[in-house]
Amino acid sequence: MKIERTKNATRNIIFGVLLKIYQIAMPFFIRTAMIYYMGVEYLGLDSLFTSILQVLNMAELGVSSAMVYGMYKPIAEDDENTICALLKLYRTYYRIIGLVIGVVGACLTPIIPILIKSNLPNGLNIYVLYWMNLITTVFSYWLLAYKMALFQAHQRIDVVSKISIITYSIRYFLQLFIIIVVKNYYLYLIAMLMTQILTNIFTAIQATKIYPNYKPKGYLEKENIKIINQRIKDLFTSKLGSVIVNSADTIVISTFLGLTVLAVYQNYYYILTSIIGLVTIIFNACTAGIGNSMIIETKEKNFNDLKKFTFLIVWIAGFCTCCFLCLYQPFMEIWVGKRYMLSQSAVICFCIYYFVYEVNQLLNTYKDAAGIWHEDRYRPLVTAISNLIMNIILVQFCDIFGVLLSTVLSTLCIGMPWLLHNLFTVLFDYSQLKEYLNKILKYTIIVILSCLLSYIICNMMVLGKWMTLIVRSVICILIPNLIYYVAYKNMKEFDECFHVVIKMINRKSRLKR
Numbered sequence: 001m002k003i004e005r006t007k008n009a010t011r012n013i014i015f016g017v018l019l020k021i022y023q024i025a026m027p028f029f030i031r032t033a034m035i036y037y038m039g040v041e042y043l044g045l046d047s048l049f050t051s052i053l054q055v056l057n058m059a060e061l062g063v064s065s066a067m068v069y070g071m072y073k074p075i076a077e078d079d080e081n082t083i084c085a086l087l088k089l090y091r092t093y094y095r096i097i098g099l100v101i102g103v104v105g106a107c108l109t110p111i112i113p114i115l116i117k118s119n120l121p122n123g124l125n126i127y128v129l130y131w132m133n134l135i136t137t138v139f140s141y142w143l144l145a146y147k148m149a150l151f152q153a154h155q156r157i158d159v160v161s162k163i164s165i166i167t168y169s170i171r172y173f174l175q176l177f178i179i180i181v182v183k184n185y186y187l188y189l190i191a192m193l194m195t196q197i198l199t200n201i202f203t204a205i206q207a208t209k210i211y212p213n214y215k216p217k218g219y220l221e222k223e224n225i226k227i228i229n230q231r232i233k234d235l236f237t238s239k240l241g242s243v244i245v246n247s248a249d250t251i252v253i254s255t256f257l258g259l260t261v262l263a264v265y266q267n268y269y270y271i272l273t274s275i276i277g278l279v280t281i282i283f284n285a286c287t288a289g290i291g292n293s294m295i296i297e298t299k300e301k302n303f304n305d306l307k308k309f310t311f312l313i314v315w316i317a318g319f320c321t322c323c324f325l326c327l328y329q330p331f332m333e334i335w336v337g338k339r340y341m342l343s344q345s346a347v348i349c350f351c352i353y354y355f356v357y358e359v360n361q362l363l364n365t366y367k368d369a370a371g372i373w374h375e376d377r378y379r380p381l382v383t384a385i386s387n388l389i390m391n392i393i394l395v396q397f398c399d400i401f402g403v404l405l406s407t408v409l410s411t412l413c414i415g416m417p418w419l420l421h422n423l424f425t426v427l428f429d430y431s432q433l434k435e436y437l438n439k440i441l442k443y444t445i446i447v448i449l450s451c452l453l454s455y456i457i458c459n460m461m462v463l464g465k466w467m468t469l470i471v472r473s474v475i476c477i478l479i480p481n482l483i484y485y486v487a488y489k490n491m492k493e494f495d496e497c498f499h500v501v502i503k504m505i506n507r508k509s510r511l512k513r
Contacts, residue, residue, distance in 0.1 A: 017281055019161040019168075024274040026172040031270065033179045035336060041121050042185060044259030047250050047266040048115060049133045064149065066231040067093075069371045070224075071153035076295060081218055088216035089225065090146040098141035105134040115255055124185060132189040136196050143200035147207035150214055159210065163202045171195035234373035241380025245387055245410075249403050252391045257399065264340045265400055267332065268347075272354055275320050279313070279358060290369035294427075303428045307439065309362055311493035314440075315484055317358035318447035322480040323473075324351045325451050326458040330469045342400060349404035355447065356411050359440070363419050366427065376422045383415035446487050450480040 034042050067090045074082040112130050151160050174191040178184055207214075220228075253262045293302060328347045332340070367376055387410035394402025424433040457479065458472045488494045 014158070017278065019165050020274075020277050020281055022165060023168060024277070026168070027270070028274075030172065030175055030179065031267070032335070033176060037179050038183055038185070039121055040263040040340065041259045043263040043266055044254065044261075045121075045124075045129065045185075047262055048254045048259070049130065064152075066228055066373075068149050068152045069231065069368070070228055071149065072295065075153055080213055082220070082224075083214050084216065085218040085220045087146060087149070087214060088218060089220060089228070090149055091216045094141045094146050098138045101141065102134070102138045105137070115251055121185075128186070129189065132186070132193065136189070136193045139193065140196050140200065143197060143204075145200055146216070147204045150207050150211050151203075154211075156210070159206055160203060163206060164199060167195050167199045167202065170198065231371065231373055234377045236377075241382075241384035244381075244384035245407065248384070248388045248391050249407060252388075252395055253400070253403060256395050261400065264336075264342065265403075267336055267340060268328070268342055268350060271328070271331070272324070272350055275324075276354070276357065276361075279316055279320070280361065290366060294370045299428060303432055306366060306428070307436070308493050308496050310359070310436075310439065311443070311488070311491070312497050313358055313362050314443040314447065315488070315497075317355050318443070318450060318484065319476075319480050320358075321351050321355045321447060322451045322454050323476045324354060325455050326472050326476050327469065330465065330472060334465050334469065346401050346404060349401060349408060351451070353404060353408050353411075355444075356408060356416070360411060360416050360419070363416070363423060366423060367419065370427050372422065372426045375426050376419065379415065379418040379422065383410050383418070386410045386414055446483065447480075450483040453483070454479045 031043060034040075067086060070086055071083060073079075074086070109127060109130065113126055148160065151157055171191050171194070174194075175188050178187045178191060250262065250266070253265055290302075290305070293305065297305075325347065328350070329341065329344065332342075367373070387406055390406030390410060391403055394406050396402075398405065420433065420437070424430045424436070454476055458475055461468060461471050461475075463471060
């Protein structure tokens with residue numbers, strides 16, 4: 001089966017953006033309502049449980065990535081029997097994963113209170129809350145979750161986005177009602193559990209409708225199962241590394257600084273991850289297409305695509321970094337007030353972290369699409385352990401600033417150089433690495449200059465709260481994009497990306513008809 005990469009990517013991006021904007025706006029209202037109607041400590045609780053469950057999700061071991069990657073070739077060859085056998089294997093693995101998470105989660109119950117420095121809000125039982133979150137996670141694996149692989153491998157994430165818009169609407173409105181009227185945190189968590197069940201059921205129904213021939217049946221050859229299991233083993237360290245990096249900051253802050261400080265940190269982090277989520281839509285929409293390209297296109301064509309994607313992502317990330325630097329503080333002052341604001345040095349760390357994260361995410365997308373997990377199996381774990389060690393040390397001397405700094409340093413000094421080495425050793429020609437690094441360096445210098453100029457101009461504007469935010473927003477839209485246009489307009493990548501965007505807009509117009 002030939003996958004229409006541009007068409008599917010366009011469709012995924014359209015509905016992915018709609019969903020993500022919705023998932024940013026509604027939780028924003030929910031967080032705001034929770035701060036003013038229930039208390040900021042509840043936000044800290046939400047973040048802590050999310051991080052703990054990310055650790056438990058380590059049991060997933062990267063099964064999803066390995067199985068989706070395994071479907072690229074049989075889909076391209078219309079090998080229905082292999083796809084069905086993969087689905088059956090996928091279902092078995094997910095049942096085992098749900099059981100493992102449940103058992104390990106139950107064993108971890110006694111240590112949960114240790115992770116909270118400050119007292120819980122009155123009337124809450126930490127063990128009941130933990131078990132409600134744990135059950136939600138287990139159900140996410142047991143209830144037909146394996147069928148999601150069909151949409152991922154066929155590059156049809158837009159279907160999942162449509163379903164999520166419906167089920168998340170139910171969740172958000174229920175939670176808002178509970179926060180404002182009922183003020184019961186237990187019911188708030190029950191609404192989350194109901195949403196997870198509905199999402200899985202509706203996704204499975206649509207998968208059966210769109211792909212009626214694909215059913216979990218048949219058997220793979222032992223050699224194929226062995227290859228898949230090896231991929232999962234290789235992905236284990238990558239999964240473990242991601243879990244430590246994503247969860248360590250939250251757990252360390254809760255343990256050493258308390259739930260209130262964690263909530264303040266998470267308000268900033270929420271804005272950051274919301275923008276990351278929007279950009280991630282591009283990566284998710286293109287991953288299957290990149291995987292398909294790795295199979296049928298030349299190495300030179302794939303390297304040119306990498307340069308094109310890098311250019312596009314750096315432009316987007318550079319613009320967003322500039323906005324974070326100039327708009328973070330005035331926005332937070334309006335939203336939560338000066339009492340719940342971090343220092344400007346922490347904001348700068350957030351900006352650096354964001355830019356590094358986006359470039360690193362692009363490289364990881366190519367790694368996942370090409371399936372080179374074996375060669376990359378140690379890097380995420382070493383990076384994560386370094387981050388955790390620095391976290392524990394620096395948080396005691398520099399508080400929040402130390403936590404952010406440790407994440408930036410571990411990614412920038414260990415993770416990215418190692419990942420680049422692996423990509424250009426296995427996937428591309430190593431001789432092309434110097435060319436690629438020169439482009440990254442050039443892009444980074446231009447981003448830094450655009451951020452500095454925008455920040456200097458914005459600081460000259462001494463106005464009221466709302467007017468400051470509006471004027472600074474206009475400056476951030478004009479200055480960096482004008483600088484990027486002047487700097488990049490004669491580059492090959494600029495011309496290619498421009499034509500790709502035009503092509504996607506035309507696709508969007510045809511889809512609407």
